Amino acid sequence: MKIVLDAMGGDHAPGCVIDGAARAVESRTVRADQLLVAGPGAEIRALLDAAGLTTADVLDAPEVVGMNESPTSVIRTKKRSSIVLGMRAAAEGQAQAFVSAGNTGAVVGAASLVLGRLKGIARPGIAAPMPTRSGPCVVIDVGANIYCKPVHMLQYAIMADEYSRGALGKTDPVVGLLNIGEEEGKGNPLIQEVHALLQASDVRYAGFVEGQDIMRGSVDVVVCEGFVGNVILKVAEGLATFIGEQVFGALKVHPPRPEVGAAISEAFAHLDYAEYGGAPLLGVAAPVIIGHGRSDARAVMNMLGAAQSAVTHDINRHILERLAQSSGKTVP
Amino acid sequence: MKIVLDAMGGDHAPGCVIDGAARAVESRTVRADQLLVAGPGAEIRALLDAAGLTTADVLDAPEVVGMNESPTSVIRTKKRSSIVLGMRAAAEGQAQAFVSAGNTGAVVGAASLVLGRLKGIARPGIAAPMPTRSGPCVVIDVGANIYCKPVHMLQYAIMADEYSRGALGKTDPVVGLLNIGEEEGKGNPLIQEVHALLQASDVRYAGFVEGQDIMRGSVDVVVCEGFVGNVILKVAEGLATFIGEQVFGALKVHPPRPEVGAAISEAFAHLDYAEYGGAPLLGVAAPVIIGHGRSDARAVMNMLGAAQSAVTHDINRHILERLAQSSGKTVP
Numbered sequence: 001m002k003i004v005l006d007a008m009g010g011d012h013a014p015g016c017v018i019d020g021a022a023r024a025v026e027s028r029t030v031r032a033d034q035l036l037v038a039g040p041g042a043e044i045r046a047l048l049d050a051a052g053l054t055t056a057d058v059l060d061a062p063e064v065v066g067m068n069e070s071p072t073s074v075i076r077t078k079k080r081s082s083i084v085l086g087m088r089a090a091a092e093g094q095a096q097a098f099v100s101a102g103n104t105g106a107v108v109g110a111a112s113l114v115l116g117r118l119k120g121i122a123r124p125g126i127a128a129p130m131p132t133r134s135g136p137c138v139v140i141d142v143g144a145n146i147y148c149k150p151v152h153m154l155q156y157a158i159m160a161d162e163y164s165r166g167a168l169g170k171t172d173p174v175v176g177l178l179n180i181g182e183e184e185g186k187g188n189p190l191i192q193e194v195h196a197l198l199q200a201s202d203v204r205y206a207g208f209v210e211g212q213d214i215m216r217g218s219v220d221v222v223v224c225e226g227f228v229g230n231v232i233l234k235v236a237e238g239l240a241t242f243i244g245e246q247v248f249g250a251l252k253v254h255p256p257r258p259e260v261g262a263a264i265s266e267a268f269a270h271l272d273y274a275e276y277g278g279a280p281l282l283g284v285a286a287p288v289i290i291g292h293g294r295s296d297a298r299a300v301m302n303m304l305g306a307a308q309s310a311v312t313h314d315i316n317r318h319i320l321e322r323l324a325q326s327s328g329k330t331v332p
Numbered sequence: 333m334k335i336v337l338d339a340m341g342g343d344h345a346p347g348c349v350i351d352g353a354a355r356a357v358e359s360r361t362v363r364a365d366q367l368l369v370a371g372p373g374a375e376i377r378a379l380l381d382a383a384g385l386t387t388a389d390v391l392d393a394p395e396v397v398g399m400n401e402s403p404t405s406v407i408r409t410k411k412r413s414s415i416v417l418g419m420r421a422a423a424e425g426q427a428q429a430f431v432s433a434g435n436t437g438a439v440v441g442a443a444s445l446v447l448g449r450l451k452g453i454a455r456p457g458i459a460a461p462m463p464t465r466s467g468p469c470v471v472i473d474v475g476a477n478i479y480c481k482p483v484h485m486l487q488y489a490i491m492a493d494e495y496s497r498g499a500l501g502k503t504d505p506v507v508g509l510l511n512i513g514e515e516e517g518k519g520n521p522l523i524q525e526v527h528a529l530l531q532a533s534d535v536r537y538a539g540f541v542e543g544q545d546i547m548r549g550s551v552d553v554v555v556c557e558g559f560v561g562n563v564i565l566k567v568a569e570g571l572a573t574f575i576g577e578q579v580f581g582a583l584k585v586h587p588p589r590p591e592v593g594a595a596i597s598e599a600f601a602h603l604d605y606a607e608y609g610g611a612p613l614l615g616v617a618a619p620v621i622i623g624h625g626r627s628d629a630r631a632v633m634n635m636l637g638a639a640q641s642a643v644t645h646d647i648n649r650h651i652l653e654r655l656a657q658s659s660g661k662t663v664p
Contacts, residue, residue: 068515105513133574143512146520180475180562181437183400188478188559211566215574227520228560230512232567234543239568242465242547243575246602250595256588263582264596270578 002057002095003030003307004086007039007047008064009102010295014039014047017101020300022051029305032056036095038082040064061085067293071105075113083107087114090286097307101278101291101300108144111284118316120323123152124283125226126290127160128233129168129276132217136276138164139214139222143230144281150193153177153223157203158322159282160221166313167280167306173220176209178228183208194223202326240271277302280310282319287311334389334427335362335639336418339371339379340396341434342627346371346379349433352632354383361637364388368427370414372396393417399625403437407445415439419446422618429639433610433623433632440476443616450648452655455484456615457558458622459492460565461500461608464549468608470496471546471554475562476613482525485509485555489535490654491614492553498645499612499638505552508541510560515540526555534658572603609634612642614651619643 005021007014018037025032033055037044041060048056061082065074078084083102087110090098098115100107104126112124125141140160145152157175164173177195179187186208187195198205206219211232214222224232247268251261269275277299278291287310289303310316337353339346350369357364365387369376373392380388393414397406410416415434419442422430430447432439436458444456457473472488473480489507496505509526511519518540519527530537538551543564546554556564579600583593601607609631610623619642621635642648 070515070517131574133577146512178563180478180559180566183402185402211563211568212570212573214567215570224563227512228563231510231543231556231560231564234512235546235564235567236543236571238544238547239571240575241544242463243572243599243603245465246599247579247596250599251592254589254592254595256592257586260583260586260588260592263586264579267575267578267582271575 001034001311002036003034003304004059004089004095004098005035005037005304006082006086006098006100006102007037007044008061008082009100010291011067011293012296013101014044016295016297017300018047018051018053019297020295021053021056021304023297024301024304025053027301029301030308036089038086038089059085059089065103065106067103069103069106071103071109074103074106075109083110084114087111091115096311097287097289099278099289099291099303099307101293101295101303104143104290107288107290108281111281111288115288116285118283118285118319120320121155121159121283122149123155124281125152125156125159126279127163127282128229128279130214130236131271131275132215134217136168137214137217137220137222138168139224139229139232140282141224141226141229142233142279143226145226148190148225150190150197153194153225154197154201155283155323157198157201157221157223158326159319160223161203162315162318162322163280163282164220166315166318167309170220172204174206175203175221175223176206176213176219178222178224179208179210181208182210190225202322244268275302277306280306285316287315333366333643334368335366335636335643336391336421336427336430337367337369337636338414338418338430338432338434339369339376340393340414341432342623343399343625344628345433346376348627348629349632350379350383350385351629352627353385353388353636355629355633356636357385359633361633362640368421370418370421391417391421397435397438399435401435401438403435403441406435406438407441415442416446419443423447428643429619429621431610431621431623431635431639433625433627433635436475436622439620439622440613443613443620447620448617450615450617450651452652453487453491453615454481455487456613457484457488457491458611459495459614460561460611462546462568463603463607464547466549468500469546469549469552469554470500471556471561471564472614473556473558473561474565474611475558477558480522480557482522482529485526485557486529486533487615487655489530489533489553489555490658491651492555493535494647494650494654495612495614495642496552498647498650499641502552504536506538507535507553507555508538508545508551510554510556511540511542513540514542522557576600607634609638612638617648619647
């Protein structure tokens with residue numbers, strides 16, 4: 001198995017990405033010879049060697065994609081970037097997964113166009129694991145698709161269900177549909193149609209859930225359309241940062257005993273995006289893990305772990321089997 | 333001036349509501365004789381007298397609306413409830429504002445049907461002040477309208493701008509439009525149309541903002557459609573609760589010195605919904621303040637303060653003037 005690692009993705013690339021690869025190898029998450037590291041060849045080779053990753057392969061990609069470049073222009077004009085060439089390596093079977101903390105739109109675009117969709121999937125979706133009282137809750141979609149149709153959201157439910165089983169170790173995941181109330185009849189026509197599809201599907205469907213239910217951990221998967229999911233992710237990040245500032249600001253004025261400070265830091269660590277190692281883009285032909293632009297070495301290590309796990313558990317095969325089973329019954 | 337106070341609204345009604353009224357009178361937020369308290373007459377009279385609010389008037393409303401009753405059925409079948417009769421009192425000029433922590437949908441429905449819209453406003457919207465680094469940021473709409481058209485959202489911007497000036501003391505509020513990226517061209521057609529309307533309007537428009545910008549306090553008003561706004565409010569509430577549990581759970585294991593504990597509690601108090609005293613429903617013929625179902629006495633007191641302030645600053649007149657000024661230029 002090989003995993004493409006985009007060395008040029010994220011605010012702290014390539015240093016942080018290479019550090020993350022080294023930590024992943026050190027912790028035996030992956031072997032160095034399983035890495036195909038994409039970026040400007042000579043620079044990346046030198047960094048890998050300096051980090052002791054001499055058996056990692058380099059995929060020479062001289063062009064660098066900025067975090068705010070338009071995805072469509074990237075795919076048209078930066079054909080020799082780590083994102084486009086890395087995705088091509090995955091498409092052609094030189095690698096089985098792709099990991100990047102780079103420009104999300106460009107990764108989603110390249111995954112759709114270069115790698116291609118999984119057969120039968122109408123739209124890929126980004127599945128973000130969010131911290132809750134009872135382990136991660138997967139929110140799908142968080143921004144790949146802002147023109148959702150009912151069948152897209154049904155497929156999101158099925159894919160996130162399989163991801164929860166394969167990569168997060170949930171045995172019989174419960175799926176909720178995000179709405180603004182729990183009563184029947186609430187929500188817009190899209191929500192009502194998805195509700196009917198999920199009721200008729202083979203997912204363990206708990207009905208409508210509301211925003212606060214995500215953190216309660218009452219369900220394992222929350223399905224929503226990409227605009228709403230993206231806002232959720234960013235509001236949660238903004239609020240966690242804001243609360244952290246308030247609390248640690250107060251502790252600067254009134255310094256706690258070391259063990260109290262450590263306990264509070266530990267409580268906030270549960271909320272850390274880096275814990276979950278990125279969000280998988282589900283519904284494309286190979287596992288693609290998308291990281292936060294702020295990803296640090298630990299986040300990159302965990303992203304490699306998520307890619308490894310998605311390949312090992314053969315999540316795409318499971319998704320295809322589920323689609324085949326349910327296609328006659330549920331997919332219009 | 334009189335304010336209708338729905339004694340039967342909220343999870344802890346009527347006890348908590350009467351306590352809140354007493355605190356509001358004690359703190360000179362309102363005078364007792366400015367209150368028109370709606371609920372079952374004899375019970376409410378006895379509670380008011382016991383609380384020393386002998387000069388408060390009672391509006392006898394024998395029917396009680398449950399928190400989860402369907403708004404349309406409430407308005408049809410519970411014509412003698414505190415919500416419907418209270419709204420009628422405001423419509424007929426017996427009172428100048430209406431305050432309730434009850435069934436939000438029923439309050440919005442009764443406000444629209446019994447009280448009526450402000451002239452020229454297409455759809456009322458709920459404006460929720462959220463805590464940020466630099467004072468409250470008003471998010472509008474948080475659930476009154478899930479079928480938003482561009483002109484509704486333009487009017488939300490104008491109304492929340494006036495509310496920020498009148499009730500929150502902002503001098504020249506900056507308005508942002510919620511999107512999933514800050515670059516031009518991002519978002520769906522609705523967002524693009526609202527963007528063009530806001531650019532052409534007389535509001536101080538800062539362009540697109542993202543979820544995390546709300547808590548950063550980079551703008552004073554964030555405009556979004558009601559489904560998204562409702563999810564934001566509930567995710568923020570759920571996450572703040574979850575983080576609080578994590579932090580205070582850690583402190584139970586490692587008890588801090590009293591002043592450290594107090595500093596942390598103080599940091600969380602900034603996040604408390606009760607601080608802001610409910611969310612105004614803007615765009616109806618008189619100020620209507622909607623509270624959280626969990627409202628405690630302090631929240632009710634602050635809701636009465638918000639109603640008082642909205643009447644004193646004559647926010648509806650300011651909104652009407654702004655609409656008149658800008659109607660030729662911006663409202664299609």
